[in-house]
Amino acid sequence: MATLIRPMAQPVVTALPRPHAETGLWSWITTVDHKRIGILYGSTAFILFILGGIEALIMRMQLATPNGQVVDADTFNQLFTMHGTTMIFLVVMPLSVAFFNYIVPLQIGARDVAFPRLNALSYWVFLFGAIFINLGWIIGQAPDAGWFAYANLTERPYALGLNTDFWVLGLQILGVASILGSLNFFVTIVNLRAPGMRFMRMPVFVWMTLVTNVLMLLAFPVITVALTLLLFDRFFFTHFFVPSGGGDPQLWVHLFWIFGHPEVYILILPAMGMVSQILPTFSRKPLFGHAFVVYSGIAIAFLSFGVWAHHMFAQGLGPTADAAFSFSTMLIAVPTGVKIFNWIGTMHGGQLRFKTSMLFAIGFIAMFIIGGLSGVMHSSPPADLQQNNTYFIVAHFHYVLFGGALMGIFGGIYYWFPKATGRMPNEGLGKLHFWLTMLGMNLTFFPMHWTGLDGMPRRIYTYPANMGWDFWNMVDTVGAFTIALSVLVFIYNMMRSLRHGEIAGNDPWDGRTLEWSIPSPPPHYNFAQIPVVTSLDDWWHKKYGGHGEAATHGAPVHAPMAGASEDDGHDGHAEAHPHMPDPSYWPIIMAAGMFFLALGLLFLPTVPVGTYIICAFGFALFVTAMYGWCFEPVNSPTVADAAAGHGMAGGH
Amino acid sequence: MAVSTAAPHAVTEEERTSTGLNHRMVLMWTFLGSECMFFASLIANFQVQRGRSLNGPYPDELINIPFTSVSTFSLLMSSLMMVLALAAIQRGDVKGLRIWLLATAFLGSLFLGGQVYEFTGFVQHGLKLSTNLFGASFFVLTGFHGTHVTIGVIWLMSLYFAAKRGRIQQRDSLSVELAGLYWHFVDIVWIAIFTIVYLLKV
Numbered sequence: 001m002a003t004l005i006r007p008m009a010q011p012v013v014t015a016l017p018r019p020h021a022e023t024g025l026w027s028w029i030t031t032v033d034h035k036r037i038g039i040l041y042g043s044t045a046f047i048l049f050i051l052g053g054i055e056a057l058i059m060r061m062q063l064a065t066p067n068g069q070v071v072d073a074d075t076f077n078q079l080f081t082m083h084g085t086t087m088i089f090l091v092v093m094p095l096s097v098a099f100f101n102y103i104v105p106l107q108i109g110a111r112d113v114a115f116p117r118l119n120a121l122s123y124w125v126f127l128f129g130a131i132f133i134n135l136g137w138i139i140g141q142a143p144d145a146g147w148f149a150y151a152n153l154t155e156r157p158y159a160l161g162l163n164t165d166f167w168v169l170g171l172q173i174l175g176v177a178s179i180l181g182s183l184n185f186f187v188t189i190v191n192l193r194a195p196g197m198r199f200m201r202m203p204v205f206v207w208m209t210l211v212t213n214v215l216m217l218l219a220f221p222v223i224t225v226a227l228t229l230l231l232f233d234r235f236f237f238t239h240f241f242v243p244s245g246g247g248d249p250q251l252w253v254h255l256f257w258i259f260g261h262p263e264v265y266i267l268i269l270p271a272m273g274m275v276s277q278i279l280p281t282f283s284r285k286p287l288f289g290h291a292f293v294v295y296s297g298i299a300i301a302f303l304s305f306g307v308w309a310h311h312m313f314a315q316g317l318g319p320t321a322d323a324a325f326s327f328s329t330m331l332i333a334v335p336t337g338v339k340i341f342n343w344i345g346t347m348h349g350g351q352l353r354f355k356t357s358m359l360f361a362i363g364f365i366a367m368f369i370i371g372g373l374s375g376v377m378h379s380s381p382p383a384d385l386q387q388n389n390t391y392f393i394v395a396h397f398h399y400v401l402f403g404g405a406l407m408g409i410f411g412g413i414y415y416w417f418p419k420a421t422g423r424m425p426n427e428g429l430g431k432l433h434f435w436l437t438m439l440g441m442n443l444t445f446f447p448m449h450w451t452g453l454d455g456m457p458r459r460i461y462t463y464p465a466n467m468g469w470d471f472w473n474m475v476d477t478v479g480a481f482t483i484a485l486s487v488l489v490f491i492y493n494m495m496r497s498l499r500h501g502e503i504a505g506n507d508p509w510d511g512r513t514l515e516w517s518i519p520s521p522p523p524h525y526n527f528a529q530i531p532v533v534t535s536l537d538d539w540w541h542k543k544y545g546g547h548g549e550a551a552t553h554g555a556p557v558h559a560p561m562a563g564a565s566e567d568d569g570h571d572g573h574a575e576a577h578p579h580m581p582d583p584s585y586w587p588i589i590m591a592a593g594m595f596f597l598a599l600g601l602l603f604l605p606t607v608p609v610g611t612y613i614i615c616a617f618g619f620a621l622f623v624t625a626m627y628g629w630c631f632e633p634v635n636s637p638t639v640a641d642a643a644a645g646h647g648m649a650g651g652h
Numbered sequence: 653m654a655v656s657t658a659a660p661h662a663v664t665e666e667e668r669t670s671t672g673l674n675h676r677m678v679l680m681w682t683f684l685g686s687e688c689m690f691f692a693s694l695i696a697n698f699q700v701q702r703g704r705s706l707n708g709p710y711p712d713e714l715i716n717i718p719f720t721s722v723s724t725f726s727l728l729m730s731s732l733m734m735v736l737a738l739a740a741i742q743r744g745d746v747k748g749l750r751i752w753l754l755a756t757a758f759l760g761s762l763f764l765g766g767q768v769y770e771f772t773g774f775v776q777h778g779l780k781l782s783t784n785l786f787g788a789s790f791f792v793l794t795g796f797h798g799t800h801v802t803i804g805v806i807w808l809m810s811l812y813f814a815a816k817r818g819r820i821q822q823r824d825s826l827s828v829e830l831a832g833l834y835w836h837f838v839d840i841v842w843i844a845i846f847t848i849v850y851l852l853k854v
Contacts, residue, residue, distance in 0.1 A: 114675040179686060187678045191669040217686040225693035229792070236781045238788035240697070246704040246785050255693065630810075 019583045030583035032116035038102030045094035052086035055079045064477035066465035076461035077144035084147030090130045096270035106515035107203045109194025109531045114187040116581040122181035124591030133170025143167035151241030151249040169598040182213035196533035203513045207294045208273030211301045219262035226255035257308035265304045271408025275361045282358035283350025289342045296335035303332040313381040314388040322381045329379035356430030360411030367403025392452025398445040418508045422520045423501030429493035436486030443479025447472035512540040525578045586629040593622030684837045698789040705784035723766030730759035731839045734832045744822035757808040800838045
């Protein structure tokens with residue numbers, strides 16, 4: 001500790017006393033604990049999931065009958081844009097990040113992430129970005145150019161309101177949150193693994209987190225540049241995407257999808273990781289072909305940067321480009337297929353227990369196969385030209401993102417709920433939730449294949465009666481409300497189980513990975529002693545001795561492993577209550593600074609003075625927080641003493 | 653990287669890492685990897701927009717290679733100063749650290765001054781952001797690079813003042829090394845930009 005807490009002549013920043021609340025609102029605002037930040041991410045994303053769901057329900061009400069009168073065309077544009085943007089950037093990504101936060105440090109045997117305050121900053125920036133991008137609803141100018149916002153729909157003559165400005169600036173803020181978060185998790189996984197946890201001993205969920213974060217690190221800078229160019233077009237009158245000034249709208253499409261296709265895998269890979277944890281546990285078998293699943297994930301990530309133009313077959317890139325991207329798209333189906341075979345192979349011959357999370361995992365496989373197969377259909381340019389911009393595409397990506405990503409995430413929620421809360425989720429309600437979800441999503445999205453092939457274009461706000469689309473659109477709407485019902489069941493189940501669920505104990509599912517070796521919910525410091533890992537599925541081997549695919553000789557059963565952490569002179573008492581980083585105000589202040597910087601820019605075309613004032617305020621907050629942060633020690637001695645009642649005085 | 657593992661003090665439990673590399677070191681390398689994609693996208697944009705300007709002024713009328721060569725030289729020399737600064741603190745020479753940090757920041761500022769002079773000249777010759785695609789892509793690319801250099805100079809000066817107050821000792825050489833990594837990266841990016849924007853005529 002002595003090297004971490006440098007003796008200082010005097011506290012450099014005295015403006016804010018170091019926070020030390022352990023309960024209540026302030027403790028959540030200043031927390032740097034990865035578990036609390038995970039819960040913050042998850043609950044925020046779930047609220048936004050309900051918001052995005054309401055947007056979807058309004059659209060389905062409008063489209064239930066021909067010539068619908070529920071909303072007008074402009075509102076409908078805002079609804080589908082914000083539904084897509086919300087579900088992708090504000091729901092599926094942050095829900096995955098919630099699991100990164102809560103589960104990854106537990107699975108690698110760490111006490112926190114590598115940079116706890118940076119982790120808090122990621123969350124607050126995400127929250128402010130989510131608020132910012134939804135601000136448009138207040139003044140009736142929510143983003144309305146579609147979630148991929150093709151130029152020239154976003155350029156000045158065609159988009160005069162603030163709609164697109166909210167979208168551009170909001171996504172820039174969210175991009176900062178994603179980059180910061182992925183930097184943190186990359187370092188955490190590379191550098192904070194427990195002794196003995198070599199890369200090929202990492203659980204698949206950790207692997208998929210690592211791969212996802214590499215994708216985020218490489219893909220988000222591209223969208224940052226694309227958004228910046230668009231920002232300059234809109235605010236400083238450049239012509240990057242304006243043909244009349246020599247610019248090229250297609251450049252936006254390229255830049256967007258170079259980001260956008262890796263983004264698709266950013267959404268699905270974490271869910272694949274969760275399913276790869278759930279299936280072995282409830283099959284009582286190791287994951288079939290662990291290394292193959294890992295390498296397939298890496299192959300998917302690698303290939304995902306080489307398939308973007310399959311979103312552009314209808315843009316006339318020419319036969320060479322079309323053929324090349326068609327080939328690479330078909331190729332990426334191979335590692336995906338490998339994973340599906342491995343999951344099925346895991347279940348084959350296992351002692352299956354059909355708990356709710358297992359049902360969701362199996363549902364994930366089934367639904368993802370449907371979505372994956374329709375994806376392979378689009379990889380052929382002639383077929384794609386037929387399906388492009390129709391409801392067939394809508395059906396495809398909802399099978400992948402709802403049937404895939406969200407079902408995997410629901411499985412993950414049921415699987416790790418006991419770990420996070422100490423109580424079991426209700427199985428009866430859980431199964432009702434699962435079957436309602438399955439019924440609802442297939443009712444909603446399967447008929448879209450047919451209306452799509454019948455030529456119904458996506459993003460139309462209404463349609464005439466004689467097109468032959470009436471019946472299936474009504475079915476879609478009924479299905480959408482079934483999904484809404486299933487979500488209500490889920491909410492009820494969570495609330496009820498949180499209070500009345502059975503006490504879970506450390507290891508309710510007879511799990512295989514390290515998070516099940518510690519109490520539920522885990523103590524602040526996770527592991528009293530950092531475990532020493534000797535094999536893949538280490539906890540399973542410690543419980544049942546060394547048999548199975550990676551047998552080790554003479555591993556002690558049930559014995560707490562003596563860690564490398566013992567050799568630095570800590571006595572047992574100190575080891576049982578390790579020092580954790582202190583809370584901090586700076587992350588939320590810094591995030592607020594970014595929010596005001598973006599807010600100020602909104603006024604640039606109309607009231608430049610407003611821009612200068614608000615941006616100056618935001619910049620001041622940002623810089624203050626940055627210097628405050630830099631001069632704030634990870635642990636301030638007084639707080640550590642007060643909170644822990646021992647420690648610093650002990651001389652280490 | 654090797655120097656960081658040879659830190660003079662014993663590694664405590666809190667600092668033990670799976671790779672043996674400090675967290676901040678891995679963070680910086682990862683961040684720079686991400687930055688590569690950022691500048692790659694900006695450079696790609698510049699290349700896509702090349703020759704698409706509908707009206708002048710065109711690059712040939714404005715770009716002054718000898719002048720920018722001089723400022724490029726000063727930026728490259730600043731990297732040498734940075735290496736000397738790190739070497740100084742690694743052998744515990746705080747005074748040397750301060751001298752070389754100041755030299756690095758000075759040469760970086762010289763480069764920035766050159767950029768300001770160049771931008772001003774371009775604007776006086778009628779090239780603004782909105783004039784044509786050359787102006788737009790040139791100012792955005794070199795402007796973002798200049799912003800990075802500015803942040804670097806602020807970082808170096810923060811280190812300088814910290815060192816002046818005696819708060820950077822031999823055991824803190826990592827803080828200098830991280831700033832150095834960033835500085836060298838920004839330098840290398842300039843080599844790419846200088847080659848593509850100024851030297852290549854295609």
